[in-house]
Amino acid sequence: MTAQTLAGALADDRRRLVFAAIVLGDRDAAGVAARTGLSARDVATAVRRLVDAEILADDGAGLRVDGERLRDLARAGGPPSPLPAESPPAAILRTFLRDGVLVRLPAQRGRRRVLLEHIAERSFEPGVRYPERAVDAALRAWCEGGEADHVSLRRYLVDDALLAREHGVYWRPAQP
CATH class of the missing domain: 1.10.10 (Arc Repressor Mutant, subunit A)
Structure with missing residues (x-):
């Protein structure tokens, strides 16, 4: 995962809400939906995208933030240098x-x-x-x-x- 992948995964408001709900302790889609007010479909889509980006993990007991992956990203350095602006x-x-x-x-x-x-x-x-x-x-x-x-x-x-x-x-x- 790169900083760009992380930023892209969290660029969507619904995915940020789902991420925050899981950080605050919700471990399943029903709990996330109740906390955020999002539909079950929106929660499922956001969870799938966050798991694909390796920000969330499903350890069998429920969803959790993959803190180890986030620490690895932080150690790897800052965001890539910006591309030159296109005319x-x-x-x-x-x-x-x-x-x-x-x-x-x-x-x-x-x-x-x-x-x-x-x-x-x-x-x-x-x-x-x-x-x-x-x-x-x-x-x-x-x-x-x-x-x-x-x-x-x-x-x-x-x-x-x-x-x-x-x-x-x-x-x-x-x-x-």
Whole structure:
């Protein structure tokens, strides 16, 4: 068990209530339910999760807190160092792209803009002119297997001025 496992197991209010009831001496699900006011189902679910996390043990005489496991965790050290925060654009891309395929287009304009900029930068060189067929082929690759279609994607790119269009020829404008 790690500090993260312990924190995760006790992150739920019902599991904390069940844990507290057992710490206070209740040894069975009926006693825990009576003390906490939780349903039998909620108590059973919480107990199962806490036993799976090795915070509680059932020693045959009833439920008990596995104090030895908690002491081992305390001796092992503090919580792991936090992971670096993920930038909002990275979170947006992770949400809407899977293995380089557009899962769906975001409804929010700001999120959609982040995604469209990513696609435009990776699909088209600034100033290079592309016939419509080449643009469609590049955008189809992003849409295969997802909910979005390449025509909508092309329209959004043009509407957001990430692609310019004239007489069936498209290009990515040079960025100022």
